[in-house]
Amino acid sequence: MKRLQLEHDLLTKANELIKKIWASICGSWETGKRRCWLMPYDRHMHCRNSLRGWSSPRSSYFYHRSLLSLEDRYxxxxxxxxxxxxxxxxxxxxxxxxxxxxxxxxxxxxxxxxxxxxxEQLIVTTARRRRYTSYQDELDPAPENLVNRDFHAARPNEKWLTDVTEFRLLAGKVYLSPIIDCVDDLVVSWSVSTRPDAELVNTMLDAAIETIADSLERPLVHSDRGAHYRWPGWLSRMQSAQLTRSMSRKGCSPDNSACEGFFGRLKNEMYYNRTWINTTLHDFMQQLNSIRWYNQHRIKISLSGVSPTEYRRNLGIAA
Missing domain, CATH: 1.10.10 (Arc Repressor Mutant, subunit A)
Known part of the structure; x- marks a missing residue:
């Protein structure tokens, strides 16, 4: 009994191995063809029982065996x-x-x-293209989400939001990095570049820090978990200006929805539904200065029908 059980186990393993080999060599062959090749038919009871055990009718066996005897027309x-x-x-x-x-x-x-x-296993090997992403794994422990989707502020320079967005043209790509004040959606500073590197966000942050007139003001700067906001240059500037860092959860854009909403409005009004075929990257970067119009002239219903600059002027605050 032990010998028969051992033979049964060996045949089972051999059958599994043969199936894997055939699947790798000619996986498109039908099961009937594989069975026909593995077991030449004779009149002995053993082969008849094997066909019966495989639930394979004799007619199917002879059909596939006749196909194997034919020449390959291809x-x-x-x-x-x-x-x-x-x-x-x-x-x-x-x-x-x-x-x-x-x-x-x-x-x-x-x-x-x-x-x-x-x-014939003629497979073209191609390298998978990796899409650009600003997230480059956990470079350091991420700060807490102090904003917690509360984008209201009682005074200027209390909560700042930042992110990077992309504009695609035939001539290439342009990246915009702004800082937005939550009190009235004023764009405090922004930078434009053809590369989403550290200089793009560092230049924007330096310009925003220069706008702080009161030395006691320490804005909370909220961003996503992009690598731009975790590199040493950004961290050193935040520490020198004594600014508080806040980050969204990983892959959760609603945690920075106010900044995403600004990008949506800007693209709907000056980027989408327009032809940029003959526009160079330099010309498009100059047109992005329409953000000044956004600050100074574009009225906001949430600000009682005035622009962010006019809103601050009415409150006696320098914009």
Whole structure:
């Protein structure tokens, strides 16, 4: 009994191994073809019982066995496909292989080319492109979210919001980094660049710190968890100006929704539904100075129909 059990276990493991080998070599073959190849049929009771155990009818077995005895009608085409694939640096997919065959006068369906390439394991290796993201893992412990989605402020320079947004043009990409005051959505400072690097945010922060007239004012600066706000240059500037850091949760844009809303309004009014085909990066960066119009002239219903600059002027606050 132990010997029979051992033989059974060995055959089970061997069967699993053979299935994996066939799946890697020609995974597109049907199960019936694999069974036909693994077990040549004879009239002995053992093979009949094997067919019965596999729930495979005799007619199916003979059908697949007859197919195996036929010659491969795509043998020449298969060789041509392999040659085209290897001579073109292994970078032609089935569409280009089909086009190359058509140029040579070979009339064949794309589906046939794709199936034969799959059987021959002719796979184009491509490197996955990594999308840009400002999040570069946890560089240091992130501060708490002190704003907690409360974007109201009682006085200027109490809560500042910042983030980086991207504008795509045919000539390239432009990045905008502003600081917004929560009391009236005034853009305290901003910087524009063609690269989302540390200089973009550091220049903006330096300009914002210079606007603080009262030495007792210590704004709370809220941002996302981008690497720009965790690099040594940003941290040293925050510490020198004695500003308090606050960060959103990872991948949670609603935690900075007021700044995201500013980006949405700015793009709806000056970027979307406009043609930028012949616009250079320099010209577009100059047009982003429309933020001055946003501060000085664009009225806000939440401010009783005046602009942020006029709102502060009415309160006797220098903008």
């Amino acid at each position: 043998a020449e085409l298969r060789q041509n496909i392999v040659t085209l694939f290897e001579t073109n640096r292994n970078c032609y997919g089935y569409r280009r292989i089909h086009a190359a065959l058509a140029r040579g006068g070979e009339q064949v369906s794309e589906k046939v080319v794709r199936r034969l390439m799959k059987q």
